[in-house]
Amino acid sequence: MILPDDERVIDPAAPQYNATLVRRVDITDDLAYFWVKYDEEPVPFESGQYMTTGVFADGKLWQRPYSVASAPRVAGTEGYELYVRLVPIIRFTTLLWRLPVGHRMRMIGPKGKFLLEPNDRRTHLFISTGTGIAPFMSMIRETMAAGHPRKTVVLHGCSYVEELGYREELEDLQRDRAYPLSYVPTISRPNDQRNAGWTGRTGRAENVVRDVCHDLHLRPDQTVVYICGNPDMILNAESVLMEHGFPEFHVKKELYWPKGKVAPVGAG
Ligand SMILES: Cc1cc2nc3c(=O)[nH]c(=O)nc-3n(C[C@H](O)[C@H](O)[C@H](O)COP(=O)(O)OP(=O)(O)OC[C@H]3O[C@@H](n4cnc5c(N)ncnc54)[C@H](O)[C@@H]3O)c2cc1C
Incomplete structure (x- = not known):
């Protein structure tokens, strides 16, 4: 850069x-x-x-x-x-x-009011791109340490595999069943040389959210959705979820910058 x-x-x-x-x-x-x-x-x-x-x-x-x-x-x-x-x-x-x-x-x-609801027994679908995964790490770490883990799906989108922050920690939690977690990383530039060897999901987070809901049987009435990071991704993911039957009040959002502000070249 x-x-x-x-x-x-x-x-x-x-x-x-x-x-x-x-x-x-x-x-x-x-x-x-x-x-x-x-x-x-x-x-x-x-x-x-x-x-x-x-x-x-x-x-x-x-x-x-x-x-x-x-x-x-x-x-x-x-x-x-x-x-x-x-x-x-x-x-x-x-x-x-x-x-x-x-x-x-x-x-x-x-x-900030981007908070977990107390005693919420619904499945938590955490959608983010890039650094937007940060608040979800806090939520997972805290509920785990408190002994009150929540059934959680983490959908994290990045351009490049190396940008999947917290990947190892989330893979370990999932593999060891230390937390009731499904970790779903997705890579938006699968054909780039930097992503050679990636065999996981591909596509932008907002474009794979429908498949993730389908594959993991996430029902709108039993799922609460939190979306964080890039404002365009948030609004696109939200509209996909609405089409999929999620009521607006089941979706919480944290925008890292105002919609319409284009990220400088290289900001990802
Ligand atoms: C509630 C809230 C929480 C935030 N949490 C984080 C966080 O955990 N990690 C983080 O990196 N940023 C986070 N941000 C964004 C952060 O506050 C800064 O805007 C960002 O670090 C860039 O700062 P800057 O002064 O260099 O450029 P700024 O003048 O603040 O931003 C310039 C432009 O950079 C782009 N941009 C801003 N943030 C990002 C980003 N994270 N990724 C890609 N492009 C970006 C946008 O297009 C923005 O208009 C958060 C923002 C808000 C409102």
């Missing part, structure tokens, strides 16, 4: 910092997991919520909302885990990519 020169000067000592970047794991050159930990006691949150996370540069606070991928119960020990895509324009993520582990950050929150 060709990145624009980001010459903003990051301020390491801004007094408003209240958290630290404690760990980072790169998945590809534009996808990474980050862990940010509060200096003091962590602020409680619920799975599905997001934290606004920021850095000071050129005398200004640059901040963006991020869904938390970790379970709320580990915020005090591991920090808040974020799953982020680098967007190749000079805004927040180019700053985040330059940030060394140990750097101070500003975190506020939580916010």
Whole structure:
């Protein structure tokens, strides 16, 4: 990926910092997991919520909302885990990519109503593309740790196999029957060289959702649907589900940017 020169000067000592970047794991050159930990006691949150996370540069606070991928119960020990895509324009993520582990950050929150319903015994269909899988990881990890797993189908769409974040963890949960989970990754560019050897499902998430419902016998009256990430995917998937008989109130949505805003080239 060709990145624009980001010459903003990051301020390491801004007094408003209240958290630290404690760990980072790169998945590809534009996808990474980050862990940010509060200096003091962590602020409680619920799975599905997001934290606004920021850095000071050129005398200004640059901040963006991020869904938390970790379970709320580990915020005090591991920090808040974020799953982020680098967007190749000079805004927040180019700053985040330059940030060394140990750097101070500003975190506020939580916010958001993209939450599990208490004691919901319906099957949970979690649909996402790219980094939109983050809140679902928190939901699965938390319900598992609490001993209240929910029957769940995770439909995750990406362009390339290497972009299937959390794949190993989800495959392990499914294989070991540690969680009542069906993991359904789908690759939208099957003919690309980077996907050579992929034998799983192909097609965009919104185009395979009908088949997934059919194959896994997901009945509209017994399924609750959560969709997160790219707004076009969300609206397309929702309309497929409506045609398939899902009532609107059985579908919850979290849009990562407003519909109509085209992602810059390379943002996936
Ligand atoms: C409630 C909420 C939760 C969010 N959670 C996450 C998260 O967990 N992980 C994450 O990576 N982003 C998440 N985002 C998006 C995030 O806040 C930033 O917009 C994004 O990281 C890009 O920041 P930026 O400043 O570099 O560019 P921005 O100016 O914020 O965005 C520029 C453009 O980049 C594109 N874009 C934004 N986010 C993404 C993305 N994730 N993948 C591909 N293209 C994108 C859109 O076209 C957007 O208009 C979330 C947004 C919201 C509203």
